[in-house]
Amino acid sequence: MRPIILLALGLTLAFSAGAQERPLVIGFMPYLNVEDLIRKYSPLAGHLSRELGREVEIRVARNYAEHIRLVGEDRIDIAFLGGSPYVVIGEEYGNKPLLVRYEFEGKPTFTSVIFVRTNDQAQRLADLRGRKMAFGNANSTLSSQVPLYMLMEAGVMPEDLARYAHLRNHENVLLGVEFGDFDAGAVAEEVFREKRGDRLRVLARSPEISTHVFVTRADMPERQRASIRRALLDLKRGDGEGERVLGAISDKLTGFVAVEDGDYDLLRTILDRVLPVLQH
Amino acid sequence: MGLGYRKQRTTLVIMILAITTLFLWSAAYFIFLQQREQMMEFHRSRTLRESELIAEFLTEALLRNDYAEARNFLRGWQRNHDYVTALSAHFDNGGTLFSYQRADNASLSAGELEQVRVISYGNRAMTLSLSHETTGIAMALERLSRSLALFAALLILMLGGALWFVLFRWSVKPMEREIGRRTQALREAIGYAHSLLYSMSGHIAIVDDTGHILDTNRSWREFARDNGYQGPDDMVGLCYFHACDDLDRLASKGEPWERAILEVLNGERDEYSMDYPCHSAEEQRWFLMRVVAVTYHGERRAIVNHINITDIKQVQEALARSEEELLAINRVYQALSASNKALSMAEDEQGLLAEVARIIHEDCGFPLVWIGYAQNGDAKALVTRSMAGPKTDFIEGIKLTWKGDDMGQAGPIGDCFRGGEPIIKANCSLAGSDDPWCKRAFEHGITASAAFPVSHGAARIGVIAVYSDAEDAFSSPVVALLKELSENLAFGVLAIRERRAREMAQRELERLSVTDKLTQLYNRLRTDTVLEAEVGRAERYGAKLSVMLFDIDHFKEVNDHFGHQFGDQVLVGLAEEVRHNLRENDVAGRWGGEEFLVIAPHTDLNGAKKLAEKLRQRFEAHDFGGDQRITASFGVAEWRPGDTSGNLIGRADRALYRAKNNGRNRVETDPPDAA
Incomplete structure (x- = not known):
């Protein structure tokens, strides 16, 4: 029951008691469970609150669609978005002003991989024709959209596969292939690297895809947006505050870096290609 | 005695105590075992139930391909149930979804509380394995039962030792008594055996x-x-x-x-x-x-x-002798029945004699059998008709007669024939050597002989003589059988002679019935039959066949002039000529008074005409006496398809008629221009 209560309450950090404005809201889609999200991002919220002199509140949407709607309607001050939602929202509501993007282990991009079991005969993506393929959530950039694009580029349409399924998460994709229910799967390269074991091998690797971003409401004053960007860009591994805040979010997160809309052009191309197929 | 009794009582008390203790321990052990089994049963059913539950959840998750959830569930189950000692889930391709093994394996015994089940989803399968520990009580019971078993084993060992000791002590004395008793019995037995031996x-x-x-x-x-x-x-x-x-x-x-x-x-x-x-x-x-x-x-x-065993031996030898005798009788009897069979089947006299001699020799084993016939007249000789056996040289040199004592030479064969009674010479080896006949026999290895007359009623035919190389070979049953045999032989010989006579009479009768009495040619009836048969043969096989009719010219005048007797003489003479000049297959018969028919099979008209011409010339040249030239006229015809015997004869008759008209003593054919 606790996650649901927290979802309604949010978290208040009353560092600057004197501030009279309403709290600044950081919104997330539920890509992890609520409890985990709050635990991961509370230090960041605390950091921003201190830097901006305002209360900062974490809000987690009930689902992806709600998050997209709230962000699109400028009802979230600072919003976490995956690359794809960013592109989708931009197309539907107009581009939201970018703050920073994530940098993992010094790279502001990540890739996804299509993998098979170590002893599988497949050598190229085209060999997956007539095989069984596992994807992650249909909305997931790295485990569904990008790999489907890779397949299509290699000339394999979904209907060319013997079977394909969208599993609940990356781990299921890995296990589904390892246990033999599927011949190939697609997950984020990072996940694969952490968990693959020696029973799986990479068949193909995607191009670099720009990481997650933080955006602001479209109507936020530019000065405030700059303060927030500054506060985020200042976080560095190695200094006490940065280490604490970044470390809480992810071991691999090395900081937030500058971003521009053009970083997502590749993703736009990909989504143009795959979304009609996925929605179909 | 008193001390021994107390000792025994103490031992008895110890034993009773030990047995009671053993019984109580056993009962306790049995109860413990039962309790333990109940406990185990509880654990087993719980393991079964829970493994079912887990399997159900896993199946559901796997159908959704939610491996992570399945793994989380297993992990959670293992964490929430501290009695789980092992829990694992493996896919059929070797993949491990979850595997847990508790460090301290407190399970009672491996596998006892383990449930392994196979979960099928789609066409895949996963093996789930779940093991539980037992509770502390069960463990304690197990340990207790083990120590109980050990204790019981020790107790049994000790008790067995005590029992063996007591039994040994108790049994030595009775054993000594028993040995004494048996020794005595043995002495008695030896004495008994000695007495037995001596008696x-x-x-x-x-x-x-x-x-x-x-x-x-x-x-x-x-x-x-x-x-x-x-x-x-x-x-x-x-x-x-x-x-x-x-x-x-x-x-x-x-x-x-x-x-x-x-x-x-x-x-x-x-x-x-x-x-x-x-x-x-x-x-x-x-x-x-x-x-x-x-x-x-x-x-x-x-x-x-x-x-x-002298008595037994003597009886045995007597028995063997009588058996031998019986065997000899059997053999002669066999010979008798064999010769009777030969008699009934005999065709000729000489064959019968040879057969009977052979039978007596072979069936009875006599080395010489002789059969001879007596001749009347001055010589009164007995001539050999048949002999069998290897010792024929014995008799070959002897001249046999039945003259009797006038020469003093008559042997048993002659005596037998003259007297008409069997003559038996039983034992030539022991009989006086002054009998010359017996002496000669003995030199030839013959020690006994018997001669039997072959006669039936008044008919006295000859003698059968039988010779043996065994002494006393002719017991009275053997003699009786051989006598019967010789009588039967006489009967058989007479029967054959009778049958021969009858057969000859029969043949003569037959000859007469088809022959013309005067000319000895076939008579009209027989000639007709032959003609019919030949015509039939010609029809069937298309063979050639010709006939000729001839008639003596002016026979009536011959008869009138010279008398009927001369006429008969002429007929006989002509018939003679015909018989001499016909070929083997030709048949001639007297057709009428002075008319003859010759049937010539396989002969065409030309051949028949030549034959007729030959006969005509022979007749012409034949001298019948009385200066009378006798001629005949011939009519010849060849059978043609469709001719009956009547037709054929009719055509020959026409040709004969023409010969008569054309001056007689000539041959004419039908048709006339054929020659």
Whole structure:
């Protein structure tokens, strides 16, 4: 029951008691469970609150669609978005002003991989024709959209596969292939690297895809947006505050870096290609 | 005695206590085992139930491909149930979804609380394995039961030792008493055996394996003394064999009975028996030696028993003699029945005689059988008709007669025929050597003979003589059978003669019925039959066939002039010419008074005409006496398809008519221009 209560309450950090404005809201889609999200991002919220002199509140949407709607309607001050939602929202509501993007282990991009079991005969993506393929959530950039694009580029349409399924998460994709229910799967390269074991091998690797971003409401004053960007860009591994805040979010997160809309052009191309197929 | 009793009572009390304790322990152990089993049953059913539950959840998750959830569930289950000692889930391709093994394996015994089940989803399968520990009580019970079992084993060991000790103590004294009793019984048995040995009528000696006598019985000693033995009375220590110093040589070169006894002694055979004659000056005696092995105090000995079997032997020999005699009778009887069969089937007399001689020789085994016929007249000779057997040279040199005593030479055969009674010479070897006939027989290896007259009623035909190389071969049953045989032979010979006579009469009758009495040619009836048959043959096979009719010219005038007797003479003469000049297959018959028909098969008209011409010339040249030239006219015709015998004869008749008209003494054919 606790996650649901927290979802309604949010978290208040009353560092600057004197501030009279309403709290600044950081919104997330539920890509992890609520409890985990709050635990991961509370230090960041605390950091921003201190830097901006305002209360900062974490809000987690009930689902992806709600998050997209709230962000699109400028009802979230600072919003976490995956690359794809960013592109989708931009197309539907107009581009939201970018703050920073994530940098993992010094790279502001990540890739996804299509993998098979170590002893599988497949050598190229085209060999997956007539095989069984596992994807992650249909909305997931790295485990569904990008790999489907890779397949299509290699000339394999979904209907060319013997079977394909969208599993609940990356781990299921890995296990589904390892246990033999599927011949190939697609997950984020990072996940694969952490968990693959020696029973799986990479068949193909995607191009670099720009990481997650933080955006602001479209109507936020530019000065405030700059303060927030500054506060985020200042976080560095190695200094006490940065280490604490970044470390809480992810071991691999090395900081937030500058971003521009053009970083997502590749993703736009990909989504143009795959979304009609996925929605179909 | 009092002390012993107290000791026994104490031992008894100890034993009762021990047995009670053992019983109580056993009962307790049994109860513990039962409790433990119930506990185990509870655990087993819980493991089963929970493994079912887990399997159900896993199936549901796997169908959704939600491996992470399945893994989380297993992990959660393992964390929430502290009695789980092992939990694992493996896919059929070797993949491991989850695997847990508790470090301290407190499970009662491996596999006892393990549930393994296979979960199928789609066409895949996963093996789920779940193990539980048992509770502390069950463990304690298990440990207890083990120590109980150990204790019980120790107790049984101790109790067994005590029991063995007590039983040993209790049983020594009775055993000594028993030994004394048995020793006494053994002495009695030995005495009994000795008395038995001494009372036996057989001559018994016991021989050891060195060939020396160990003991003898009374009847042995008496027999030895009666036969001149003068050594030590009981003969103990003497060598039983011819010599005992080299038994090996004896075993290979000794007498058969010595070898046999040695074989009994060294175990190659268990017993041996042999009967042998042992005649003394006064009487003929036979003995049976029976050798039986006996092992006494681990040493092999032989009991040699000689039993007087003279009485049995004599009876046996008499029996054998009568059997032989019976055999001889049987053989003669067999010969009799075989010869009777030959009689009934005989075709000719000489064959019958040879057959009967052969039967008597072969069936009865007599080395010589002779059958001869008597001749009347001055010589009164007996001539050989048949002989069988290897000793024929005995009789071949002898001139046999039945003249009688005027020459003093008549042997048994002659005597037999003259007297009409069998003559038996039973034993030529013992009979006086002054009988010259018997002497000659003995020189030829013949020791007995018998002669039987072959006669039936008034008909006296000859003699059968039978010779034997065995003495007394002709017992009275044998003689009776041979006598019957010779009578039967006479009957058979007469029957054959009778049958021959009748057959000849029959043939003559037959000849007469188809022959013309005067000319001896076929008569009209027979000629007709032959003609019909030949016409039939010509029709069937298309063979050639010709006939000629001829008639004596002016026969009536011949008869009137010279008389009927001359006429008959002419007919006979012509018939003679015809018979001499016809070919083998031609048939001639008297057709009418002075008319003849010749049937010539396989002959065409031309050939028949030539034959007719030849006959005509022969007739013309024949001298009938009385200066009378006799001629005949011939009509010849050849059979044509469709001709009946009547047609054929009719055409020949027409040709004959033409010959008569054209001047007689000529041959005409039908058709006339054929020649």
